Amino acid sequence: MTATVSARSRWFPFGTRPEAPVRLLTLPHAGAGAAVFRDWGRGMPEPVRVCPGQPPGREGRRAEPPFTRVGPLVRELAAEISTSVRSPYAILGHSTGALCAFEVTRELLRIGGPPPVHLFVCGRPAPQHPLARSELAGLSPPELAAFLRRLEGTPEAILSDHELLRWKQPLLVADFAVNECYTFEPDTPLNIPITAVVGRSDPGAGEELMAAWKEQTTGGFALHLLDGGHFAIFDHAPRVHATIAAALREQAVPGAPAPDRAAGGPAPQEAGQ
Amino acid sequence: MTEQREDFVDTDYAAPEGELEQAVAGISAEVLGVDRVGRTDSYYDFGTTSLQAVRICARIHRLTGVQALPVWLFDNDVLADFVQRLTAAGADGEGRAAARPAPTGNAGGVHG
Numbered sequence: 569m570t571a572t573v574s575a576r577s578r579w580f581p582f583g584t585r586p587e588a589p590v591r592l593l594t595l596p597h598a599g600a601g602a603a604v605f606r607d608w609g610r611g612m613p614e615p616v617r618v619c620p621g622q623p624p625g626r627e628g629r630r631a632e633p634p635f636t637r638v639g640p641l642v643r644e645l646a647a648e649i650s651t652s653v654r655s656p657y658a659i660l661g662h663s664t665g666a667l668c669a670f671e672v673t674r675e676l677l678r679i680g681g682p683p684p685v686h687l688f689v690c691g692r693p694a695p696q697h698p699l700a701r702s703e704l705a706g707l708s709p710p711e712l713a714a715f716l717r718r719l720e721g722t723p724e725a726i727l728s729d730h731e732l733l734r735w736k737q738p739l740l741v742a743d744f745a746v747n748e749c750y751t752f753e754p755d756t757p758l759n760i761p762i763t764a765v766v767g768r769s770d771p772g773a774g775e776e777l778m779a780a781w782k783e784q785t786t787g788g789f790a791l792h793l794l795d796g797g798h799f800a801i802f803d804h805a806p807r808v809h810a811t812i813a814a815a816l817r818e819q820a821v822p823g824a825p826a827p828d829r830a831a832g833g834p835a836p837q838e839a840g841q
Numbered sequence: 842m843t844e845q846r847e848d849f850v851d852t853d854y855a856a857p858e859g860e861l862e863q864a865v866a867g868i869s870a871e872v873l874g875v876d877r878v879g880r881t882d883s884y885y886d887f888g889t890t891s892l893q894a895v896r897i898c899a900r901i902h903r904l905t906g907v908q909a910l911p912v913w914l915f916d917n918d919v920l921a922d923f924v925q926r927l928t929a930a931g932a933d934g935e936g937r938a939a940a941r942p943a944p945t946g947n948a949g950g951v952h953g
Contacts, residue, residue, distance in 0.1 A: 576851070581888075627885040723891075723892055726891050
């Protein structure tokens with residue numbers, strides 16, 4: 569057994585990779601969970617190790633009700649990060665997850681927990697811009713499919729599976745509420761670099777709205793445009809990985825051993841906190 | 842690039858019992874890219890995505906003639922429970938396709 573197994577928890581079902589030089593926590597888009605980011609994270613170059621986050625209400629946590637507001641969500645997540653995630657770490661949030669990433673960073677600073685060294689926000693307008701409400705609760709499966717189809721990136725096999733859509737609908741409603749029932753409170757910009765990533769044809773997050781994330785940081789800002797729509801970071805995973813690894817390489821703890829997974833190598837000496 | 846079950850699950854491996862469990866376990870391991878899946882393992886342990894669930898169900902149908910819906914997998918995420926759900930569906934005549942070849946449950950998608 570490797571040390572990665574011992575660091576599993578409900579918020580981080582694939583572990584918190586305490587042995588890694590630097591960790592990337594991921595927070596998913598509406599309706600998704602840790603699974604899609606475990607898939608996405610394959611091939612992430614050293615020294616970054618991906619630790620997919622799992623909000624309640626989905627996958628292994630589906631017995632728990634999902635949050636419907638970002639405040640309670642990030643209070644629970646910040647407590648978890650501050651006790652179980654080793655520094656240095658960064659956070660990547662996609663869509664609803666991007667708002668969560670931003671707000672959990674603020675919460676971590678509030679509670680004196682170690683903040684991330686970098687924030688990657690994907691496919692969501694800057695938080696100071698209010699979003700219109702998508703009323704998903706009353707939609708029929710074909711209407712829900714049409715809504716998701718417009719975002720591009722959900723396979724047709726899933727969009728045509730109305731049983732599956734009906735089953736996922738309550739979770740989508742909750743996650744969209746987290747993203748949209750949100751009042752931005754102005755505060756000091758973060759002293760943490762922010763990298764924004766978006767597909768050029770993302771219908772919900774145009775270039776200008778993504779560039780506006782710049783106002784939330786004094787620590788440096790970059791905007792990357794990809795070909796594609798709302799799920800462009802999944803279509804171009806290797807390129808996004810390279811961007812992340814380059815940004816984090818300087819932050820990686822020098823001298824921390826990279827795990828020798830190929831040979832199932834020796835168990836690292838240190839256990840996770 | 843096959844990963845090891847033990848990288849995802851802490852509990853002991855329990856071998857699948859019976860033909861259908863063995864078939865489903867074999868298909869699941871292949872789609873999920875792991876060396877094996879035990880009958881008490883949850884699909885969520887391996888990070889099964891919607892697309893993978895669709896693929897698993899399509900292959901089950903193709904190989905065994907038994908209809909399998911992705912939502913059954915997500916709602917009965919322990920392998921033995923999922924197979925029990927398939928069996929119950931078959932017993933109720935809820936879509937057993939007998940020896941007919943399965944329609945193209947092609948799960949081709951953008952990503953996943």
